[in-house]
Amino acid sequence: MPSCSPPTGGGCAPRAAVGCWARSVRACWLRWFRQRGCVQCLANNADVSQATGHRYLHEGVDVLAEQAPDLHIVLDRCWQEGMTHVVLDGTLIQSDHLACVRENGNGLWFSQKHKAFGSNVQFLSTPDGTPLWVSDGEPGSVPDITAARIHALTACTRPPQTVCPPWATRPTPAPESASTYPSADRKASPNRPSTPTPEPRTP
Template structure:
């Protein structure tokens, strides 16, 4: 655990708090920040806050979603400096993440049977940019809100092992996958690590098996409901990643109309049959 020192609760009441992060993690981030300062700063010793204080600021923001003014107050810096330190720390931490080919190579060494690829929208109200067509690039018509499209790669257990750079919210999942994920996933598939995609990327995912096509067998009617699942669209079929990354929406086919004159005609000479109607009491 990391002791993040004295903070102010409410109106200037001092209180000590502990950050729920291993101390070694904070020290490692501080070492990364120290190396970054020594490389990019002409006078790194003139910084108003130490690398450890900057590391604690970033870890608090990641783990507790603390607002920037509170981080600035507890660190003893201005809001502008805290915002600059926070973005700098995020970039330094992100630079330590392995590339996608390295992640897939490690998965092959560990014997993963497959990986899952799915796109998600990170909501945000601070981004907006017009396109050539006149619509907002960062507005997702699918999700009905602004945000960024991020491609997430998980191992067979569903644990995230890779996250792509952000694309505008109006970007389709398959377009974002072609940019950030597929160039590394195709070589991995040739070495025995296929990708189990969602419905949006089913056609382009390397090594994936599409769901079976509908057969010509008669429709199956569920007794007592009059509902048929034979004519459900192929796109509605669950994919192997559905259990890991998302919960498919329940889809209800249109039930048969319950009218006295409703009938199925199978020939010109067939006599219409009526269905019993339950009348209200």
């Protein structure tokens, strides 16, 4: 069994000695990300209370969230790697019932589309589905297009790198004026007068 105390003697000590208890707590909230297990069960395994387990879990989430790249950095990286397109989609992360209501009396965090409480999260992925970026959560009542406009569409819209050439179209002739149109006499055949000549009357 490994020793729980930091090494002593002439050897180089680590910069930050982490005990077995701290490693077990970190392993618990890492297990939650992989297995989505019960927080109370993970807290019992780490020999901490349920409230302390939730606090450690939220601290771990904050640490990982601080290391997440910004959307502009992700888009620049995709542009440099030559990706033809990325996929933007939204999903509902379900949660327990929340008492917040909107002006019309409906639940703020209740999604009429999914018929459940939760948070609307937008995410960006590669064409094969690899996740690249995740937005902050919006209330479940917010539509996907509204959440996308708040977090993603403003950054995804970028001017083109080069000026696109105009499309080739048929040339449109200039309109002719009234003076250039041929007269009726010119249109008529030279052998046939345009206006019939009246025959002379006989007495």
